[in-house]
Amino acid sequence: MARFCVSCGAEGVRLFGALCASCYVERNTLLKLPREVEIKRCRFCGSTWVQGKWVKDDNVLLSMVMSNSSLDPNVSSLTPSLRELLQDPSEGKVAIIEVNGKVGEVQFSINGKVRVNERNATCDSCLRKRGRKYEAIVQLRSTEGKMNDQLRRLFEDMLDQEAVENLCDVVVLREGVDYYFISKSVGRRVASKFSKVRKAWVSESHEGERIKDGKRESKLIISLRT
Ligand SMILES: [Zn+2]
Numbered sequence: 117m118a119r120f121c122v123s124c125g126a127e128g129v130r131l132f133g134a135l136c137a138s139c140y141v142e143r144n145t146l147l148k149l150p151r152e153v154e155i156k157r158c159r160f161c162g163s164t165w166v167q168g169k170w171v172k173d174d175n176v177l178l179s180m181v182m183s184n185s186s187l188d189p190n191v192s193s194l195t196p197s198l199r200e201l202l203q204d205p206s207e208g209k210v211a212i213i214e215v216n217g218k219v220g221e222v223q224f225s226i227n228g229k230v231r232v233n234e235r236n237a238t239c240d241s242c243l244r245k246r247g248r249k250y251e252a253i254v255q256l257r258s259t260e261g262k263m264n265d266q267l268r269r270l271f272e273d274m275l276d277q278e279a280v281e282n283l284c285d286v287v288v289l290r291e292g293v294d295y296y297f298i299s300k301s302v303g304r305r306v307a308s309k310f311s312k313v314r315k316a317w318v319s320e321s322h323e324g325e326r327i328k329d330g331k332r333e334s335k336l337i338i339s340l341r342t
């Protein structure tokens with residue numbers, strides 16, 4: 117029996133079913149991305165819930181997409197990558213995914229979009245921290261009166277590892293965002309760093325002063341107006 121591709125007639129080539137690799141790639145749906153993946157993410161530290169535990173891993177989205185995709189059995193050397201993460205006004209968060217792979221020696225590339233349904237949660241370690249007392253609140257306010265996401269992102273992107281671990285609560289208000297820090301010194305450091313990145317009015321005040329065990333105790337309120 118002649119071994120040739122029933123579509124293009126190529127002979128002496130590796131066949132996948134009745135087709136050569138090129139024809140196989142053209143005629144088959146090699147990969148079907150899920151329409152949506154759901155990700156449970158800690159609102160404080162960004163950890164994601166994967167297979168029963170909280171992990172800090174930036175590739176979670178891609179591995180979730182791939183494990184929910186249906187894949188043709190003849191595909192090999194699969195490499196997915198995240199091209200873009202968009203905020204679509206009607207669909208919400210959307211990931212643009214590119215997947216490269218091979219059938220035999222023939223390469224293919226597939227692009228698709230996947231809705232990312234992010235659910236906010238609080239991870240175990242943040243939950244423990246939230247049980248702890250805070251000493252400082254950094255109040256981020258816009259002088260325009262209304263908070264904008266850009267300002268919030270600017271502030272949060274600036275937080276380093278120590279600041280993130282020290283952060284025990286984030287409260288979003290109409291007039292701005294309040295960041296609760298376990299330690300005063302971290303709160304002060306964050307505020308001063310931010311005022312260098314962006315021109316901001318920094319003012320400090322104290323709240324709820326009381327004497328406990330002979331020591332003066334109060335919460336430090338740092339207001340950042342920009
Ligand atoms: Zn062919």
Ligand SMILES: [Zn+2]
Nearest residue numbers: 158161239242
């Ligand atoms: Zn967390």
